[in-house]
Amino acid sequence: MKRLILALYIAFLLVPIYWLVNMSLKTNQEIVSTMTIFPRDITFANYMTIFTDPAWYSGYINSITYVVLNTIISISVALPAAYAFSRYRFLGDKHMFFWLLTNRMAPPAVFALPFFNLYSAIGLFDTPLAVALAHCLFNVPLAVWILEGFMSGVPREIDETAYIDGYSFPRFFVKIFMPLIASGIGVAAFFCFMFSWVELLLARTLTSVNAKPIAATMTRTVSAAGIDWGVLAAAGVLTIVPGAIVIYFVRNYIAKGFALGRV
Amino acid sequence: MNKPFDNRAWFLVLPVFLLVAFSAILPLMTVVNYSVQDTFGNNQFFWAGTDWYVQLLASERFHQALGRQLLFSAIILLIQIPLGVLIALCMPRKGWTVSLTLVLMALPLLIPWNVVGTIWQVFGRGDIGLLGYTLNRIGLDYNYVNNIGDAWVTIVVMDVWHWTSLVALLAYAGLRSIPDAYYQAAKIDGASRWSIFRLIQLPKMKHVLIIAVLLRFMDSFMIYTEPFVLTGGGPGNSTTFLSIDLVKLALGQFDLGPAAAMSIVYFLVILLLSWVFYTVMTRDENERQGGAS
Numbered sequence: 001m002k003r004l005i006l007a008l009y010i011a012f013l014l015v016p017i018y019w020l021v022n023m024s025l026k027t028n029q030e031i032v033s034t035m036t037i038f039p040r041d042i043t044f045a046n047y048m049t050i051f052t053d054p055a056w057y058s059g060y061i062n063s064i065t066y067v068v069l070n071t072i073i074s075i076s077v078a079l080p081a082a083y084a085f086s087r088y089r090f091l092g093d094k095h096m097f098f099w100l101l102t103n104r105m106a107p108p109a110v111f112a113l114p115f116f117n118l119y120s121a122i123g124l125f126d127t128p129l130a131v132a133l134a135h136c137l138f139n140v141p142l143a144v145w146i147l148e149g150f151m152s153g154v155p156r157e158i159d160e161t162a163y164i165d166g167y168s169f170p171r172f173f174v175k176i177f178m179p180l181i182a183s184g185i186g187v188a189a190f191f192c193f194m195f196s197w198v199e200l201l202l203a204r205t206l207t208s209v210n211a212k213p214i215a216a217t218m219t220r221t222v223s224a225a226g227i228d229w230g231v232l233a234a235a236g237v238l239t240i241v242p243g244a245i246v247i248y249f250v251r252n253y254i255a256k257g258f259a260l261g262r263v
Numbered sequence: 264m265n266k267p268f269d270n271r272a273w274f275l276v277l278p279v280f281l282l283v284a285f286s287a288i289l290p291l292m293t294v295v296n297y298s299v300q301d302t303f304g305n306n307q308f309f310w311a312g313t314d315w316y317v318q319l320l321a322s323e324r325f326h327q328a329l330g331r332q333l334l335f336s337a338i339i340l341l342i343q344i345p346l347g348v349l350i351a352l353c354m355p356r357k358g359w360t361v362s363l364t365l366v367l368m369a370l371p372l373l374i375p376w377n378v379v380g381t382i383w384q385v386f387g388r389g390d391i392g393l394l395g396y397t398l399n400r401i402g403l404d405y406n407y408v409n410n411i412g413d414a415w416v417t418i419v420v421m422d423v424w425h426w427t428s429l430v431a432l433l434a435y436a437g438l439r440s441i442p443d444a445y446y447q448a449a450k451i452d453g454a455s456r457w458s459i460f461r462l463i464q465l466p467k468m469k470h471v472l473i474i475a476v477l478l479r480f481m482d483s484f485m486i487y488t489e490p491f492v493l494t495g496g497g498p499g500n501s502t503t504f505l506s507i508d509l510v511k512l513a514l515g516q517f518d519l520g521p522a523a524a525m526s527i528v529y530f531l532v533i534l535l536l537s538w539v540f541y542t543v544m545t546r547d548e549n550e551r552q553g554g555a556s
Contacts, residue, residue, distance in 0.1 A: 105540070
């Protein structure tokens with residue numbers, strides 16, 4: 001009975017994805033004219049279009065650029081802050097922590113227009129850096145929360161012993177503390193990567209031509225000849241691949257990440 | 264847990280503070296600024312006071328979008344929370360299937376949101392989608408583009424598909440924290456399946472379920488990309504939720520004043536919800552730590 005419910009649920013999850021993969025291997029002719037559960041002649045033409053057309057593959061490069069930039073920025077500022085929250089009390093710490101949370105929860109739609117104005121004003125509009133900075137809005141708080149959760153699991157005696165042994169704070173932090181919470185850093189980085197990867201509204205608002213993310217390229221596949229379903233499906237499949245690969249490494253921490261490090 | 268009080272810790276928090284201030288406070292100030300002014304273009308602004316707020320709070324359009332939003336979030340919670348718990352109870356506890364199940368279940372969570380919309384847009388079409396085709400074939404008149412009911416059903420099913428795994432994974436994390444001894448004791452006492460669930464599993468899941476409810480409520484409350492790609496807010500305005508309406512107003516029509524006023528109201532609602540979330544979460548943690556020491 002349990003097996004059956006679980007199997008049905010997983011089938012429900014996989015069928016729409018299968019349909020996308022299935023479509024990406026068909027010709028447009030076959031997609032539009034017939035209903036086939038398996039592609040009749042498997043074709044990789046749709047994927048070739050994406051890998052050879054700069055308009056398509058530059059979208060992937062842009063997306064990956066801002067996602068990686070964002071992950072690096074988020075983690076490097078979040079590490080010391082999370083340490084401070086997990087080890088010390090200080091003036092306004094609770095308010096600060098709450099304020100960070102509100103940013104994780106803020107609807108991107110509220111920020112779309114002001115971000116557009118802000119980044120245009122400082123000349124960053126249509127660069128990957130603009131999107132990377134904009135995504136810090138929700139990723140930095142997320143990283144702080146997750147890292148704080150992991151750091152609180154490390155006993156404070158370790159810090160104290162290291163200081164007695166004559167380690168300076170930066171040296172202790174890099175040499176001793178970071179290896180101890182390596183899995184936490186990995187998980188936080190993964191979640192930053194992921195939330196930046198799946199977001200479209202801000203990424204689309206802050207770019208026009210040069211830094212257009214793949215997600216935005218996909219919304220513009222409609223041409224005079226109708227929608228190019230095969231290529232659209234292939235592009236969709238390719239956006240699922242990065243997540244599907246890294247998910248294996250963080251499978252046991254997924255709940256922790258989504259719960260902001262609080263499980 | 265007695266943390267030492269040390270204001271020098273602020274130096275460690277400073278980078279985060281500056282970065283988030285740059286990307287949150289500055290833009291928010293712009294929004295506040297817009298919300299009390301009117302413009303006729305040419306960058307000329309006039310003081311408008313609270314006009315936009317009065318107009319917004321009285322407007323039919325805002326009431327309807329808010330109503331749709333609340334209805335949507337309510338439906339989502341009513342389906343996803345029980346379903347997620349059910350799935351979590353069905354998940355294997357040991358063996359090689361654990362990893363496989365976790366990976367397969369997490370898959371929809373990692374798909375870019377517009378691709379989620381695209382998947383369901385294609386899947387639901389009567390001509391080329393498996394779902395739409397099958398439903399039409401067995402005699403149901405299903406068309407999410409023209410029929411309001413079908414559009415709603417499709418969006419709700421899509422969101423269930425997208426996010427139920429999150430609830431299930433959180434509930435599963437809660438279930439795994441229950442020591443085997445509890446179950447053995449229950450077995451010895453001859454407890455029924457239902458009383459095991461009610462007296463052992465549910466209390467242990469309480470903490471994670473509260474997180475799940477709040478996360479799902481807030482995230483569904485600001486849903487934008489998926490319904491935007493799927494229906495574009497249509498047919499008519501029937502699936503125009505708050506975020507979609509706001510973006511239409513701000514970036515579509517460039518009605519800065521009304522859009523800014525709406526942003527502020529929207530943000531205040533989220534702020535209130537975040538406060539509830541924070542209080543519940545930290546209270547829970549303090550209780551646990553209090554119990555442990």
